[in-house]
Amino acid sequence: MPTLKPGYQLILDNVAKHIQLEKKEIEYFIAILQHKKIRKRQYLLQAGDICRYEHFVIKGCLRAYYVDENGFDYIVQFAVEDWWTGDMASFLTGTPATLNIDALEDSEVLMIEKKDIDELFVKVPKFERFFRILMQNAFVAQQQRILLNLSKTADERYLLFRQKYPLLEKRLPQHQIASYLGITPEFLSKIRKNLSKKKK
Amino acid sequence: MPTLKPGYQLILDNVAKHIQLEKKEIEYFIAILQHKKIRKRQYLLQAGDICRYEHFVIKGCLRAYYVDENGFDYIVQFAVEDWWTGDMASFLTGTPATLNIDALEDSEVLMIEKKDIDELFVKVPKFERFFRILMQNAFVAQQQRILLNLSKTADERYLLFRQKYPLLEKRLPQHQIASYLGITPEFLSKIRKNLSKKKK
DNA sequence: CGCGACGTTGATTTGCCTCAACGATTGTGG
DNA sequence: CCACAATCGTTGAGGCAAATCAACGTCGCG
Numbered sequence: 001m002p003t004l005k006p007g008y009q010l011i012l013d014n015v016a017k018h019i020q021l022e023k024k025e026i027e028y029f030i031a032i033l034q035h036k037k038i039r040k041r042q043y044l045l046q047a048g049d050i051c052r053y054e055h056f057v058i059k060g061c062l063r064a065y066y067v068d069e070n071g072f073d074y075i076v077q078f079a080v081e082d083w084w085t086g087d088m089a090s091f092l093t094g095t096p097a098t099l100n101i102d103a104l105e106d107s108e109v110l111m112i113e114k115k116d117i118d119e120l121f122v123k124v125p126k127f128e129r130f131f132r133i134l135m136q137n138a139f140v141a142q143q144q145r146i147l148l149n150l151s152k153t154a155d156e157r158y159l160l161f162r163q164k165y166p167l168l169e170k171r172l173p174q175h176q177i178a179s180y181l182g183i184t185p186e187f188l189s190k191i192r193k194n195l196s197k198k199k200k
Numbered sequence: 201m202p203t204l205k206p207g208y209q210l211i212l213d214n215v216a217k218h219i220q221l222e223k224k225e226i227e228y229f230i231a232i233l234q235h236k237k238i239r240k241r242q243y244l245l246q247a248g249d250i251c252r253y254e255h256f257v258i259k260g261c262l263r264a265y266y267v268d269e270n271g272f273d274y275i276v277q278f279a280v281e282d283w284w285t286g287d288m289a290s291f292l293t294g295t296p297a298t299l300n301i302d303a304l305e306d307s308e309v310l311m312i313e314k315k316d317i318d319e320l321f322v323k324v325p326k327f328e329r330f331f332r333i334l335m336q337n338a339f340v341a342q343q344q345r346i347l348l349n350l351s352k353t354a355d356e357r358y359l360l361f362r363q364k365y366p367l368l369e370k371r372l373p374q375h376q377i378a379s380y381l382g383i384t385p386e387f388l389s390k391i392r393k394n395l396s397k398k399k400k
Numbered sequence: 401c402g403c404g405a406c407g408t409t410g411a412t413t414t415g416c417c418t419c420a421a422c423g424a425t426t427g428t429g430g
Numbered sequence: 431c432c433a434c435a436a437t438c439g440t441t442g443a444g445g446c447a448a449a450t451c452a453a454c455g456t457c458g459c460g
Contacts, residue, residue, distance in 0.1 A: 066347050074350040076343055089340045121329070128328040129321070135335035140289045142342040143276055147266050149349050150274040150382040154448070173406065182350040187448055189408055354416070374439065387416055389440055 007035070007058030011110050014056065014082060018133045019126045028124065032116040038062070038103040044085075045101040051090035053111040057083050060107025061171060064099050065179070073100075075180040078168060084134065104176065154183045155191045207235070207258030211310050214256065214282060218333045219326045228324065232316040238262070238303040244285075245301040251290035253311040257283050260307025261371060264299045265379065273300075275380040278368060284334065304376065354383045355391045 004012070008030060015021065021029065034053075038044050044062060045051055055062075057079045064077040064085055076099065079085035090097035091114060112120070120127050148157055158181060162169045169177065174192075175185035183191075204212070208230060215221065221229065234253075238244050244262060245251050255262075257279045264277040264285055276299065279285035290297035291314060312320070320327050348357055358381060362369045369377065374392075375385035383391075 066351065068351050072351070074347060076346060088336060088343070092336060092340065125325050125328070128325070128332055132328055132332035132335060135332060135339055136288060136292060139335055139339050139342065140292065142339065142346060143288070146276060146342060146346055146349065147274060149346065151266065151268050151272070175406070184449060185407075186409085186450085190448090193408080373437090375437095384417060385439075386418085386441085390416095393440080 004030075007108060007110060008033070010058050010082060011056050015130055019130045021124075021126065025124050025126070029120070029127075032112055032120065034111045034113070036109050036111055038107045038109065040103050040106050043100065043102045044109065045087060045097055045099065047098055047100050048096050049090075050094055051087040051097045051099075052114050054084060054086045054091065054114075054117065055079075055101075055109040055111050057081055057085065058108050058110055060103060060105040062101055062103050062107055062109075063176065064101045066099055073179060074182070075176060078104075078165075078172070078176075078180065080168065080171070104172065149182060154181065154187060155195070157181050158188065158191055159195075204230075207308060207310060208233070210258050210282060211256050215330055219330045221324075221326065225324050225326070229320070229327075232312055232320065234311045234313070236309050236311055238307045238309065240303050240306050243300065243302045244309065245287060245297055245299065247298055247300050248296050249290075250294055251287040251297045251299075252314050254284060254286045254291065254314075254317065255279075255301075255309040255311050257281055257285065258308050258310055260303060260305040262301055262303050262307055262309075263376065264301045266299055273379060274382065275376060278304075278365075278372070278376075278380065280368065280371070304372065349382060354381065354387060355395070357381050358388065358391055359395075 011033070012021075012026065012030075015029070036044075038060070044055060045064075047067065059081060062079045062085055063075050064079070064087070065073045065075040067073045077085060085101060087097040087099040087101070089095070090099075117127075121131075148160060152160070158177075161177065161181060174188055178185045178188040181188070211233070212221075212226065212230075215229070236244075238260070244255065245264075247267065259281060262279045262285055263275050264279070264287070265273045265275040267273045277285060285301060287297040287299040287301070289295070290299075317327075321331075348360060352360070358377075361377065361381060374388055378385045378388040381388070
């Protein structure tokens, strides 16, 4: 096989974690991928638009977030290299997105259009399995997050976040983490101050 | 076709919402279902055990919940007729469950064992699609719940819960709803008092 | 340079919890 | 069938976690 551009290798490896593809299937899959670069602060999706793609990040970092009526935003997901993102509700039903997705760094994604995925499911049913497994894992992770939000205090959640995503913790501005944890940036600052005190 | 017991018709209708089955496939599917009755207060699954089944509720009402180190419990899901439940993390990985599931009313479920589901996916690949869609919908619902927990106050969440699940709101004891919403029963009581005041 | 993004700190307020006491209802064993 | 306990909801006093608001320091960058 000719060597692929690095991003494409990343998505093939991602797929290969759950299903094995034939050469022909790989070619077909690669052919429906669309490559896109997004500059820092640029939108990949805006609330109100219809989300017609699933996105796989091959470079950089994105955030998916909801903006409430008062203009506050709440991050539902970060997506760095090797992660999938999108507004699933909008994608599935074709209704306007409630989420915004934008880039926190200059980024690149591979996108699959809905009609191509639907066709992919028919032509290569193994992908039904792949996305089922993807969704199951996401489901478990989200359930975990719901439980943490219900049962833990802010500093516990922050510590667990650091533990689970040490790389993200270093890579992201603090106020983005605060938004993900559901607390104010000021309060996160105070939490960190307390923690550094305790360490001594 | 001979008429089926009512619970079986319910699950077939549930499946039929997303995939169409041949007669043979229906028979095969029905054959792997296991029927079980659970009395009120009885466990369907206890934390620490391994969850080997997916459960479909055909009668009654169950709750899936996590108990923290201090003995407080947090409800992650209610399941009434026509809903699926289980501890997905345990089911997928074969590790001990972190969730408990028990019956809030005398209930009945149809269960599918993991090995039978795995075989089902191979013999009737359409079920990959079915569970993919099921998971996608669950994913969207959970994401919604995360957003509500992050962005809304307790009374807003309560009102939205009533709006979304009016039947559950009538059927469940208040303190179970409080646990689902992530507030204390006392505080829910005060919320309700305020709301009834405002209505006048 | 100057401005905007980011983080910190302190004073004050508030949403929700804790604890305790008290009815109402349910259910259960004697 | 009654007595008593357990479950469920309500109410109030007090406390704490986290939000709000405002001021200020520090970068990085156009």
